[in-house]
Amino acid sequence: MIHFIGSLNPIEIEMTSSIRLVLLLLGLALGANALAQKSTPVATATAGAVIAEKRGSVRIQVGAEPPQYHQMGKPLLPGTTVDTGPNSSAVIVYPDGTICVMGEQSKFRIVRYHYDPNDLSKSEEWLNLISGSLRIMMGEIAQFNPDAVRVQVGVVTVGVDASILPGTDASAVAQSGAVAVTVQDGRVVAYLPSGQPQQLSAGQGMYLSEDGVLRSDTTAHLLQLLGQFAQGQDMQQQLADLTGYNQKIVQTIITMAAVTSALKGDSTLDEATAQKTAAAEILKQLESLPPPGTINQPPPPSAPAVGVAGTPATGGGGGGLPCAASCN
Amino acid sequence: MRIGRAGLVLLAALLLAAAIYAAGARGLADAHYFAARSILVGATQAGRLPGPAELTVAATALRESLALEPSNPLFVEQLGRVQEMRARQLPPGDTAAREALRLALAQYRSAALMRPGSPYVWTGIAALKLQLDETDFEFYGALERAERFGRWEPAVQLALADIGFTDWRLLAQPAKVLVLGAIERAWPRESVEIRRMAAAHGDLEPVCAEAVSLLRRASLLCVKK
Numbered sequence: 001m002i003h004f005i006g007s008l009n010p011i012e013i014e015m016t017s018s019i020r021l022v023l024l025l026l027g028l029a030l031g032a033n034a035l036a037q038k039s040t041p042v043a044t045a046t047a048g049a050v051i052a053e054k055r056g057s058v059r060i061q062v063g064a065e066p067p068q069y070h071q072m073g074k075p076l077l078p079g080t081t082v083d084t085g086p087n088s089s090a091v092i093v094y095p096d097g098t099i100c101v102m103g104e105q106s107k108f109r110i111v112r113y114h115y116d117p118n119d120l121s122k123s124e125e126w127l128n129l130i131s132g133s134l135r136i137m138m139g140e141i142a143q144f145n146p147d148a149v150r151v152q153v154g155v156v157t158v159g160v161d162a163s164i165l166p167g168t169d170a171s172a173v174a175q176s177g178a179v180a181v182t183v184q185d186g187r188v189v190a191y192l193p194s195g196q197p198q199q200l201s202a203g204q205g206m207y208l209s210e211d212g213v214l215r216s217d218t219t220a221h222l223l224q225l226l227g228q229f230a231q232g233q234d235m236q237q238q239l240a241d242l243t244g245y246n247q248k249i250v251q252t253i254i255t256m257a258a259v260t261s262a263l264k265g266d267s268t269l270d271e272a273t274a275q276k277t278a279a280a281e282i283l284k285q286l287e288s289l290p291p292p293g294t295i296n297q298p299p300p301p302s303a304p305a306v307g308v309a310g311t312p313a314t315g316g317g318g319g320g321l322p323c324a325a326s327c328n
Numbered sequence: 329m330r331i332g333r334a335g336l337v338l339l340a341a342l343l344l345a346a347a348i349y350a351a352g353a354r355g356l357a358d359a360h361y362f363a364a365r366s367i368l369v370g371a372t373q374a375g376r377l378p379g380p381a382e383l384t385v386a387a388t389a390l391r392e393s394l395a396l397e398p399s400n401p402l403f404v405e406q407l408g409r410v411q412e413m414r415a416r417q418l419p420p421g422d423t424a425a426r427e428a429l430r431l432a433l434a435q436y437r438s439a440a441l442m443r444p445g446s447p448y449v450w451t452g453i454a455a456l457k458l459q460l461d462e463t464d465f466e467f468y469g470a471l472e473r474a475e476r477f478g479r480w481e482p483a484v485q486l487a488l489a490d491i492g493f494t495d496w497r498l499l500a501q502p503a504k505v506l507v508l509g510a511i512e513r514a515w516p517r518e519s520v521e522i523r524r525m526a527a528a529h530g531d532l533e534p535v536c537a538e539a540v541s542l543l544r545r546a547s548l549l550c551v552k553k
Contacts, residue, residue, distance in 0.1 A: 081497075155503070
């Protein structure tokens with residue numbers, strides 16, 4: 001796989017990217033056109049996601065509950081953490097058309113997700129790749145309300161640059177304190193812990209080492225750079241593995257176009273085709289989610305215990321002595 | 329000659345009056361601040377959160393301090409603490425509580441701009457971001473600065489440890505290393521407090537599982553007494 005990626009030159013990468021873009025547009029058009037039949041007024045806000053496909057061991061954890069193996073058909077509420085084991089992967093889809101592919105040994109959290117097809121300004125998508133690898137195809141929320149989308153990758157926050165359409169396709173790896181992000185389509189802005197923004201367009205990537213050194217370059221050069229040291233080789237491998245999902249992503253895009261269309265009431269999923277069966281299954285799970293306002297999301301992290309107010313008061317001239325956890 | 333001397337005297341008098349005014353204003357600001365601080369410290373020493381009425385009095389006093397001396401980061405930071413305390417009196421996750429936390433965060437951000445080298449301010453920002461469930465680049469940046477500027481400050485070390493215990497499994501690895509480093513440095517003086525704090529957060533197993541590989545000496549925490 002390393003050789004596969006290493007042998008791609010920038011022109012080949014650009015061609016692959018263009019083909020994928022054409023397929024994406026074709027998929028969206030086919031999905032929308034083929035399904036534009038009857039109209040059912042379903043358009044409701046949804047807060048949650050679905051694992052459309054998985055391989056190997058996938059565990060989920062909601063809040064502080066103990067982790068459990070995921071059972072297909074069970075939707076994911078905001079606050080859920082998904083873990084993949086060795087040789088495992090998961091494709092997570094969202095009602096706005098966002099698609100996340102998790103690589104093996106990855107930990108990913110849906111921090112916040114709210115999709116209101118009637119009012120995208122009220123929609124929000126906040127995801128967190130804590131460790132491992134993730135490929136993300138942004139959906140409708142990113143397209144129409146990019147400020148509401150944030151993807152945390154290790155210590156780096158990735159946002160969407162709205163000036164480039166259509167959807168953004170990016171891959172990310174967070175491993176042992178280092179972060180690598182590559183962009184296949186669209187454009188993203190990566191914010192480093194220093195606050196420095198880093199613009200990345202299609203065909204570009206960045207690598208933030210464990211000790212905070214930033215390198216950004218074309219994807220091809222970045223992958224070459226990663227291949228030059230041990231940890232980088234692992235990250236290179238994970239990025240290469242994510243490119244192997246191209247076909248799966250195209251199929252999922254078409255399926256999700258059908259799902260989104262049905263969710264909006266623009267079409268139904270009456271015809272019995274394989275694509276529609278998959279879409280109907282996803283739709284069923286999404287519709288089983290409680291309305292956003294009624295979801296009992298796990299509470300946010302409790303306030304730290306140090307000091308009565310949680311934050312230590314400035315010492316010396318300050319705001320009183322912190323009394324640590326003894327105060328609570 | 330006489331006019332010149334009179335002018336100098338007048339100028340000196342004006343300068344003196346300005347200095348007296350400035351000192352008076354600062355003194356008054358400090359007096360308001362002291363009143364607010366007494367309320368907060370009193371509650372802290374009693375091991376409780378100040379009540380809503382006390383917080384209102386403290387907030388009013390701090391606003392008066394700020395009106396007299398708007399560029400004092402200590403007053404700004406303390407007002408942030410009062411707003412944070414207000415938030416903690418509301419049910420967690422409540423919209424009003426989030427709003428209060430956001431106001432507190434805004435105060436801390438202002439304080440950080442005024443005094444970017446204060447580890448306390450950065451620790452406050454990190455703790456507030458955690459409570460808002462926003463562990464983003466700002467959170468990690470604040471954590472890193474708190475550690476850099478307050479490496480040997482016991483209160484900062486404890487606060488960093490506490491942040492780590494609060495949400496260990498969702499932290500990115502650099503933050504975990506940083507938290508374990510703070511625990512390691514605080515350990516000789518604060519081992520009892522750290523153990524107690526860890527116990528208050530419940531299960532230490534995930535921390536211990538990683539402590540051994542990330543920072544061996546911090547795994548002292550995991551040795552049973």
